[in-house]
Amino acid sequence: MPSVEEISRVVTSVVAPAAGEADRLARFPRGAMAALSRKGVLALTASRRLGGGGHGLAEAARVVEVVARSCASTATVLRSHFAAVAVLEAHADPSVRAELASGRHLSTLALVDARPGSRLLAPDGVAGSHGGVVDLTGRKAGVVAAGEADSYVWSSRPASGRGAATVWFVPGHAPGLFVPAAGGGLGLRASATTTVCADPVQLPENTVLGRDGDGADVVLDLALPWFLGLGAAVALGLAEAAIERVSRDGSGPDLARLRLRASAVRVLAADAFATYSWDPAHALPKFFHLWLAAAETVTATTEAALRLCSGYPGDPVLERCFRDARAHCALEPTVDTVVDLAARASGDLVGREVSAAR
Numbered sequence: 410m411p412s413v414e415e416i417s418r419v420v421t422s423v424v425a426p427a428a429g430e431a432d433r434l435a436r437f438p439r440g441a442m443a444a445l446s447r448k449g450v451l452a453l454t455a456s457r458r459l460g461g462g463g464h465g466l467a468e469a470a471r472v473v474e475v476v477a478r479s480c481a482s483t484a485t486v487l488r489s490h491f492a493a494v495a496v497l498e499a500h501a502d503p504s505v506r507a508e509l510a511s512g513r514h515l516s517t518l519a520l521v522d523a524r525p526g527s528r529l530l531a532p533d534g535v536a537g538s539h540g541g542v543v544d545l546t547g548r549k550a551g552v553v554a555a556g557e558a559d560s561y562v563w564s565s566r567p568a569s570g571r572g573a574a575t576v577w578f579v580p581g582h583a584p585g586l587f588v589p590a591a592g593g594g595l596g597l598r599a600s601a602t603t604t605v606c607a608d609p610v611q612l613p614e615n616t617v618l619g620r621d622g623d624g625a626d627v628v629l630d631l632a633l634p635w636f637l638g639l640g641a642a643v644a645l646g647l648a649e650a651a652i653e654r655v656s657r658d659g660s661g662p663d664l665a666r667l668r669l670r671a672s673a674v675r676v677l678a679a680d681a682f683a684t685y686s687w688d689p690a691h692a693l694p695k696f697f698h699l700w701l702a703a704a705e706t707v708t709a710t711t712e713a714a715l716r717l718c719s720g721y722p723g724d725p726v727l728e729r730c731f732r733d734a735r736a737h738c739a740l741e742p743t744v745d746t747v748v749d750l751a752a753r754a755s756g757d758l759v760g761r762e763v764s765a766a767r
Contacts, residue, residue: 411449416450419444420475422444424438424445428599428729432729433598438480441480449512452509453468453472454468454494455494456506460507469639470639473639474646474649477646481643481646481647483600485600485737485740486557486600488639488640496627497509500617500627517558518552519552520532520549521742522547522548529628532574533566534547545565549604549607551602551740552602552603553602554602556601556603558581559580559581561579563607564628572621574624576618577617587605588606596729633693634685640740641678644734644737648667648674648734652671681695700742701748707737712731
C-alpha cells in the first residue's frame with residue numbers, strides 16, 4: 410500500500426494541477442481518481458487477506474486530508490468511498506470485497522432521502538420483495554460521485570416491514586437507476602454530487618447489507634463514524650490550505666489563532682479514531698463532537714483567511730477553499746442533523762425511534 414509520501418507526490422503531480430479547472434467546469438476528477446486508484450488508494454481499507462491494504466479509519470483520514478489540501482472535491486469522493494467500504498467490508502458478498510481489494514471499484518453512499526424533513530435512520534424509499542427479487546424505489550439527495558461510482562450503499566424501508574431501515578448494495582449500472590445532470594453548485598463542484606433516483610431498481614434479495622430491518626444499526630455502527638471522521642479530515646485539509654495561503658503574508662496572533670483551532674480539531678480526531686479502534690460501540694458520540702468542531706473550524710478559518718490574506722481578491726485557491734468549506738458543511742449529515750442525532754443518542758432516543766418504526 411502507498412505511503413503518505415507517495416500519495417503526496419500523486420497529489421502534487423496530478424490532483425493539484427487539475428483542481429482549478431475541474432472546479433471551474435464542474436467536471437468529475439477522473440484523472441485524479443485514476444492516478445490515486447493506481448497507487449492503491451481505493452483499496453486502502455479493503456481486506457488485506459483479499460489483497461487490499463487492510464488499514465483503518467485513522468490511515469484513511471490522513472490520506473483524505475492530504476488530498477483535501479489540494480482538491481476538496483476529490484477528497485469528498487474518497488470520503489464517501491471509504492465510508493461505503495466500511496459497510497461493504499462488513500456485509501458484502503466476497504466477490505464485491507475482492508473488487509474493492511483490487512482497487513478498481515469506486516463506491517459511495519446513498520442514505521439521505523430527497524424529501525425535506527426525511528430522517529437518516531428511517532428512510533422513505535420502498536423495497537418490495539417478490540420471488541427472491543427486490544424492487545427498490547426512491548430518491549437520494551446529496552449522493553457524491555453520482556453516475557461515476559461503480560456501486561451505491563443505499564437505504565430503504567425494510568422489504569419485510571419489520572425495522573426502520575434496510576441497506577442494499579446497488580450496482581452503478583443497475584437498470585432503473587437514474588442520475589440527472591449535476592449543476593455544479595456553490596462548492597465541491599467537481600464531486601458529481603446530485604440526486605439519484607431508483608424507479609425502480611430490481612435487485613436480488615441477497616444484495617442486502619446486514620439483515621433486513623437492521624439498516625439503522627448498519628448506518629450508526631459503520632457508515633456514520635467513517636463519514637463523520639473523514640468529514641473532519643476534509644475540513645482539516647481545507648483549513649490547512651487556507652492557513653497556508655495566509656502564512657505567505659507573514660505571521661501574527663490571528664494566524665496563530667487559526668492554527669490553534671485546527672490543532673484542537675486534530676486532538677478530537679485522534680481521540681475519536683483511537684476510541685473507534687478499540688471500542689467502536691461507544692465511539693459515536695466522539696464523532697458527533699468531532700464533526701461539529703470541524704465544521705465550525707473550517708467555516709471560521711476560511712472566512713478569516715479571506716480577511717487576512719492581502720492577495721484576496723484574486724486568489725482562486727483561497728476562494729475555492731471558502732466555497733468548498735460551505736458546501737462541505739451543507740452535505741448531509743449537516744450540523745443540524747448531527748446535533749439532532751447527538752441529542753437523541755444522549756437521551757437514548759435513537760433506539761426508541763427505531764423501535765417505534767418497527
